Amino acid sequence: MEENKxxxxxxxxxxxxxxxxxxxxxxxxxxTISDKTIKKVKKTAEEMGFVPNTLAAGLRGNKTRTIGVLxxxxxxxxxxxxxxxxxxxxQKSDYTVIIMQSHDSYEEEVNxxxxxxxxxxxxxxxxLAMETRDTAHFHQFSNNNIPLVFVDRVPKGYNTFRVxxxxxxxxxxxxxxxxxxxxIRIAHFTAGSELGNLYNERKRGYIEALKDHNIEVEEELIxxxxxxTYEDGVxxxxxxxxxxxxxxxxxxxxxxxxxxxVQTAKKRGVKVPEEFKVIGFNNDPISQIIDPNLSTxxxxxxxxxxxxxxxxxxxLKSSKNDDDAxxxxxxxxxxxxxxxxxx
Amino acid sequence: MEENKxxxxxxxxxxxxxxxxxxxxxxxxxxTISDKTIKKVKKTAEEMGFVPNTLAAGLRGNKTRTIGVLxxxxxxxxxxxxxxxxxxxxQKSDYTVIIMQSHDSYEEEVNxxxxxxxxxxxxxxxxLAMETRDTAHFHQFSNNNIPLVFVDRVPKGYNTFRVxxxxxxxxxxxxxxxxxxxxIRIAHFTAGSELGNLYNERKRGYIEALKDHNIEVEEELIxxxxxxTYEDGVxxxxxxxxxxxxxxxxxxxxxxxxxxxVQTAKKRGVKVPEEFKVIGFNNDPISQIIDPNLSTxxxxxxxxxxxxxxxxxxxLKSSKNDDDAxxxxxxxxxxxxxxxxxx
DNA sequence: TATTTTTACGCAACCGATTGCAATCATTGT
DNA sequence: ACAATGATTGCAATCGGTTGCGTAAAAATA
Numbered sequence: 001m002e003e004n005k006x007x008x009x010x011x012x013x014x015x016x017x018x019x020x021x022x023x024x025x026x027x028x029x030x031x032t033i034s035d036k037t038i039k040k041v042k043k044t045a046e047e048m049g050f051v052p053n054t055l056a057a058g059l060r061g062n063k064t065r066t067i068g069v070l071x072x073x074x075x076x077x078x079x080x081x082x083x084x085x086x087x088x089x090x091q092k093s094d095y096t097v098i099i100m101q102s103h104d105s106y107e108e109e110v111n112x113x114x115x116x117x118x119x120x121x122x123x124x125x126x127x128l129a130m131e132t133r134d135t136a137h138f139h140q141f142s143n144n145n146i147p148l149v150f151v152d153r154v155p156k157g158y159n160t161f162r163v164x165x166x167x168x169x170x171x172x173x174x175x176x177x178x179x180x181x182x183x184i185r186i187a188h189f190t191a192g193s194e195l196g197n198l199y200n201e202r203k204r205g206y207i208e209a210l211k212d213h214n215i216e217v218e219e220e221l222i223x224x225x226x227x228x229t230y231e232d233g234v235x236x237x238x239x240x241x242x243x244x245x246x247x248x249x250x251x252x253x254x255x256x257x258x259x260x261x262v263q264t265a266k267k268r269g270v271k272v273p274e275e276f277k278v279i280g281f282n283n284d285p286i287s288q289i290i291d292p293n294l295s296t297x298x299x300x301x302x303x304x305x306x307x308x309x310x311x312x313x314x315x316l317k318s319s320k321n322d323d324d325a326x327x328x329x330x331x332x333x334x335x336x337x338x339x340x341x342x343x
Numbered sequence: 344m345e346e347n348k349x350x351x352x353x354x355x356x357x358x359x360x361x362x363x364x365x366x367x368x369x370x371x372x373x374x375t376i377s378d379k380t381i382k383k384v385k386k387t388a389e390e391m392g393f394v395p396n397t398l399a400a401g402l403r404g405n406k407t408r409t410i411g412v413l414x415x416x417x418x419x420x421x422x423x424x425x426x427x428x429x430x431x432x433x434q435k436s437d438y439t440v441i442i443m444q445s446h447d448s449y450e451e452e453v454n455x456x457x458x459x460x461x462x463x464x465x466x467x468x469x470x471l472a473m474e475t476r477d478t479a480h481f482h483q484f485s486n487n488n489i490p491l492v493f494v495d496r497v498p499k500g501y502n503t504f505r506v507x508x509x510x511x512x513x514x515x516x517x518x519x520x521x522x523x524x525x526x527i528r529i530a531h532f533t534a535g536s537e538l539g540n541l542y543n544e545r546k547r548g549y550i551e552a553l554k555d556h557n558i559e560v561e562e563e564l565i566x567x568x569x570x571x572t573y574e575d576g577v578x579x580x581x582x583x584x585x586x587x588x589x590x591x592x593x594x595x596x597x598x599x600x601x602x603x604x605v606q607t608a609k610k611r612g613v614k615v616p617e618e619f620k621v622i623g624f625n626n627d628p629i630s631q632i633i634d635p636n637l638s639t640x641x642x643x644x645x646x647x648x649x650x651x652x653x654x655x656x657x658x659l660k661s662s663k664n665d666d667d668a669x670x671x672x673x674x675x676x677x678x679x680x681x682x683x684x685x686x
Numbered sequence: 687t688a689t690t691t692t693t694a695c696g697c698a699a700c701c702g703a704t705t706g707c708a709a710t711c712a713t714t715g716t
Numbered sequence: 717a718c719a720a721t722g723a724t725t726g727c728a729a730t731c732g733g734t735t736g737c738g739t740a741a742a743a744a745t746a
Binding site: 006115140 | 349392394395396397398399401402407416417418420423424426427430434439440441442443444451457458460461462463483487602606609628629632633634
Binding site for chain 2: 701702703704705
């Protein structure tokens, strides 16, 4: 196992009796370099096993062709699909992706943002941690002209790019769907989070849909969860089924919650969808596994990732000092009617 | 939106009338720097919003405190949990994680390996792409003393660190479990892959378990899949149920496959587990969602990630020229008996 | 043939943190 | 009071590409 020192452009230059500047330019097909030289350099570089040192280039040029991704976790289907989308698009333009997980912790998010900045990423894509209440730690990007795109869980009142779905409309659609399936007492699970206001938006849609169909909004049918987990979903579901007449429908703003409700219903002898119709959110893989199959709202994760990466890359290309307002991209969602909400 | 130039140690040095070397040392609590100076420097650095430039440090020191992770995809539960484990451990030691997806393509794997090397990662953790047949593209790491750990899908005959489960034993256990539950004609799904020999190993365990219990190995019960996907699982399952007397059990080397079998069984009126018992592999989330709950083999993804990261970090710390044989770490698996294999 | 224009390449500074070695200052011993 | 020892800090090279500017050589034009 020989201890190969890294091969540098200096090594190539020495071998060919050329200047490093020539090597550097030849490797990038610079027009001032003759074709002969370019071929010769590339051939030699290949032979010597030259691999450019990204650090050196990044240091000098102050651009790393790296996109930093800061998300709560990679283990949620939605987020791993998001990454997948980012990665596919990034790769096409020869960008590298650094992924960091905040684990929904504000402190970690702050640290990792600093770390990304420290690594001089060219752009940042972020979905906020649940805990996050302020966005000061993102100013370092904005202030240094590093494109910043928030996805899905985006902050209010911060002029950056955003890629989202219309959570209000989606919530409205979901609820309307249940109404159309005959539900008249529809429950809703929600979760608090001031900055990433998506649950509030879905709830708004839910309420508005009820009102539009002359259905009374009952506070006891709206349950606030601490966390969007299976366990909390089970608790909330049990609370629902403890009600005197149980509700006949549920709009859960997440498939895990919806699944927990379906399974709890089964355990308690409540028939889905006959006595209790459910619609979830996200179209996670589990929605097609559970019996009955779960109706849900599509959430174009991969598409969102691609869109976010596209924005970063396009922005980097034009490299204009975009001081103007940052666009907000809305992606479409749809009701996916399956068995759990069948009339 | 002021255009803050990055603050460097030069800026701090100028402000305090000190040398950059002093600043650099003060920031890392070097013992030759007085406490006063250290405090002063840190305070000023904080005030000025100094964030160290990782690139510069990495270039100079030729170490980046970055772990490169090269895996087929992040969207599989097993792999995203693996990442999670890597990330948790890395973060504790202040390492950054770069994730790249090969999408099971050999060509992409080669490119991304080069990219990781180009980024001068301090260590690499890899789970091979399905397509990969040789490992030449990993020599650049071995040759340059960059610790390399293969996880789960590991190459044969390559002296590097490996973190795996004992797939043979796991396959044996799974099959034995079905036998103990009364199965006498057990089918098996398998998939070809020469380098990452895990399916072959599981199959070996399956066959050995049958032999040990005097059960004939029937070739028609062993179905070779092109890919480990739901769709291929459905095809294979239908093939099984087309047999004159259908088998009474199935060991599927992946929960997706097992789920596809259970659902296909339902569709065709085959009762699980009464007429057909199933055990999967991985303990993916879906195994607890499907009805009946899926018996499976635990696969300690997060633990494997932690172990792999630990190896990298430990190796980097000792920084000995470990020319000796690389250890192989076996993690434990267990049968998780749930409803789908109930006697 | 003399001169202008191209073409092709070299020189050297630069990015920002790190580090071996030299230098300066303060403190203690004699 | 002076040398010696130790505590602090400064100097300058270094890592490996990148790039503005300068120049020599070749080609084009007068």
